[in-house]
Amino acid sequence: MGPRAKVNPTLGKSIIRKRFEGKRRPTEKDTELHTVDLDDGPAWTKLQSITQQGDLDEFLHTAELAGTEFTAERMNVKIISTKQTANPYLLTAAEEEKTLERHRENRSRLKVPRRPEWDHTTTAAQLHRNEREAFMEWRRELARLQEDEGLLLTPFERNLEVWRQLWRVLERSHLVVQIVDARNPLLFRSEDLERYVKEIDEDKRTLLLVNKADMLTDRQREAWAEYFGEHGIRHLFFSAKESNEQLQQERERAEAEQLAQDLTRHTLTDEQLDEAAAAELKEEALHEEASQKPDFEAQVRAVELSADQLRTRVLTPAELVAVLIRESPAVGEQGRVVIGLVGYPNVGKSSTINAVVGSKRVNVGAMPGKTKHFQTIHLTDSIVLCDCPGLVFPTFATTKADMVCNGVLPIDQLREFSGPSALVARRIPTHVLEAIYGISIPTRPAEEGGDGVPTAEELLCAYAAARGLFKSGEGNPDESRAARVLLKDYVAGKLLYCHPPPSWPADVSFNAEHHDMATLASRSHHVVADPNAPGAFSVKHAASDRRNAQRAVRSNTPLASLDRQFFAPASGAALLSAQRRSKSHQVVQGRGYAQMLGNGIAARSLVNDRGEPIDSSAVPAAMSKQSKRHKKKRPSKQRSGAGIFEDL
Structure with a gap:
């Protein structure tokens, strides 16, 4: 390998000299500021490349090109918002109402x-070329809608292949069922999809299936049924989760009964069970599976429901199939009715198919987009279900925080969590959050600008401190991890909030029954009835009663922490004492962290599984004392080649 080539060290200096040839180089005393006068500022800045500009630089450059003179004057300071707890990522009530009006x-x-x-x-x-051109024109129209009107759209499907799956399902189906989430049906409903079905064929019909209806109360289903009836929307209420749970319970009960019968009839050991007995059991299982289909068809034929019963009734799988057959158009005696299922990801299309069929015919997952291609399932001899992949239709949204709470944006890829967390704190009352998680949420008092609703920081700090979620190396509550847990509970329905229909009065609470203390007592063990006062309930803040949780919450409150540091009489003395001990080498590196970790484990050991404190005398002495034993290092084997140079 030859010697390394030498670089000319004077090349950079030559370029600089050539740049400022005949001119004086700028010094530290020279300024780069300029006014609106043309040809102002140092001469060496006129040929600078400008690719990005801030608002002020862009304003000055535009004024310079236009030859406009302006005068800047500092006036009195104006208060933009008097509410200190306002979140910049959320809209006020007036702004949200104005945005919804533009959406309509x-x-x-x-x-x-x-x-x-x-x-x-x-x-x-x-055909492929025409499809690509039409798809690009459709995307341009949506881009114009965002740019011209300044409206926010949800992230919609941009893959043409997925839309081709939808086109095939719509062309095959006689009845198109649009599945929506019961907590916000209008967000997941596409009105233009219903118009497109009619454009394909006038004989095709559409239906709205409100899934997860078990999350709605009778009063809420009645309100939505009234709204759908006023706007001529044919709808059905269904709960795939409840249907699958009932199906699983019936299957387990049947297996237990069959096992009991086998044990009573055949008292055989493992050695006596031969291939003949196994073949007999297999034949019985096949016979039972074949007999389930006629039984289900008999249940479908036996369904008789009136129009009044269908308004608010949560249908069973047999009742749902019977109504779908009734709503489907006539296709002749020899034809089969094809029912297409369309909807957003994770609204329960695959779960609905499994509940109707009675077995796991379609894969189900928590992550959206489990179904990749449309697939057909033969339900009966005359009914075929056609499952379409989950599609995110373009829909208006108020904020990105609202899209996160509605499950449109993935939570694991979230970067900004204060907006969605503040929206959860605004929708879910404080006593509900404390009752479900068993925590105490300190809020800002009214004299400091608080309004009784916890901010995102207060909610996340209280939850993280109670659950022991701290940042490594800092000791502060990990608000990011706490936000992911809370938001996933909100999307899953643990923190239940249902949107009211547009016709619902604004001064009447739509979720009052969900947030009632009696209802919370049946859902959470942290809510207990008061024996002295009938009908009264109390919340056990067991998870927030530990000293480490209280210390973390207090240290995360800026005003309270500053007040304690200012008024503490021995704070300065304690600080000087700590500095002296550290200088005198009394504080060993790592000793403080080991001691803090031991105290945290000891504090957690004095709490049971529910977060309730237990008697310290009941804890064994071995658990309270933590010993650290060092194992002696085993002698390693001598490697090959060791000791070669010993004789040299």
């Missing part, structure tokens, strides 16, 4: 991409 005005501009017309003379290459 531009609702007709939200469209679903159409498949171009084709016939038997159209080649595959021509």
Whole structure:
């Protein structure tokens, strides 16, 4: 390898000299500030490349090009917001109402991409080219809607192949069932999809299936049924989760009964059970599976429900299939009715199919988008279900925090968590959060600008401190991890909040029954009835009663921490004492962390599984004392080649 090439050290200096040839180089005393006068400022700045500019620089540059003179004057300071707890990522009530009004005005501009017309003379290459051009034009229209009107859209599907799956399902289906989430049906409903179905064929019909209806009370279902009836929307209420749970219980009960019968009839040991007995059991299982299909068809034929019963009734799988057959158009005696299921990801399409079929025919997952291609399932001899992959239709949204709470944006990829957490704290009352998690949430008093509703920082700090979620190396509550847990509980329905219909009065609470203390007592063990006062309940803040949780919450409150440091009489003496001990080498590195970790383990050991403190005398002495034993290092084997140079 040859010697390294030498670099000319004077090359950079030569370039600088050439740049400022005939001119004086700028010094530290020179300024780069300029006014609106043209050709102002140092000469060496005129040929600088500008790719990005701030608001002030852009304003000055525009004024310079336009030759406009202006005068800047500092006036009196204005208070933009008097509410100290306002979150910049959320809208106020007036701004949200104004945004919703603009959504209603531009609702007709939200469209679903159409498949171009084709016939038997159209080649595959021509059809693909036409589809790409139509899809690009559809995306341009949505971009114009965002730029011209300044509206926020949810992240919609941008893959053409997924939309092709939807087109095939719509062309095959006689009845298109749009599945929505019962907590916010209008967000997951696409009005233009219903119009597109009618454009394909006038004989096709559409239906709205409100899944997860078990989260709604009778009063809430009645309110939504009234709203759907006023707007001519045909709807059904269904709960795939309840249906699958009942199906699982019936299957386990049948297996237990069959096992009991086998044990009473055949008292055989493992050695006596031969291949003949195994074949007999297998034949009985096949016979039982074959007999389930006629039984289900008999249950479907036996369903008789009136229109009044269908308004608010949560249907069973047999009742749902019977109503779908009734709502489907006539296809002739020899034809089969194809029912297409369409909806957002994670609204329960696959779970609905499994509940209707009675077995796990479609894979189900917590992550959205489990279904990749449309698939057909033969339900009966005359009914075929067609499952479409989950599609995110373009929909208006107020804020990104609202999209996170509605499950549209993934929580694990979240970067900004204060907005969604503040929205959860605003929708879920404080006593509900304390009752479900068994924590105490300190809020800012009214004299400091608080309004009784906890901020995102107060909620997340209280939860993280109570659950022991701290940042490594800092000791502060990990608000990011706490936000992910709370938001996942909100999306899963543990923190239940249902949106009211637009016709619901603003001064009437729509979720009063969900947030009632009697209802919370049945859902959480932290809410107990008061024996002295009938009908009264109390919340046990067991998780927040530990000293480490209280210390973390107090240390995270800026005003209280500053007040204690200012008024503490021995704070300065304690600080000087700590500095002296550290200088005198009395504080060993790592000793403080080991001591803190031991105290945290000891504090947690004095609490049972529910977070309630237990008697310290009941704890064994071995658990309270933590010993650290060092194991003697084993002698390692001598490697090959060791001792070669000993004789040299």
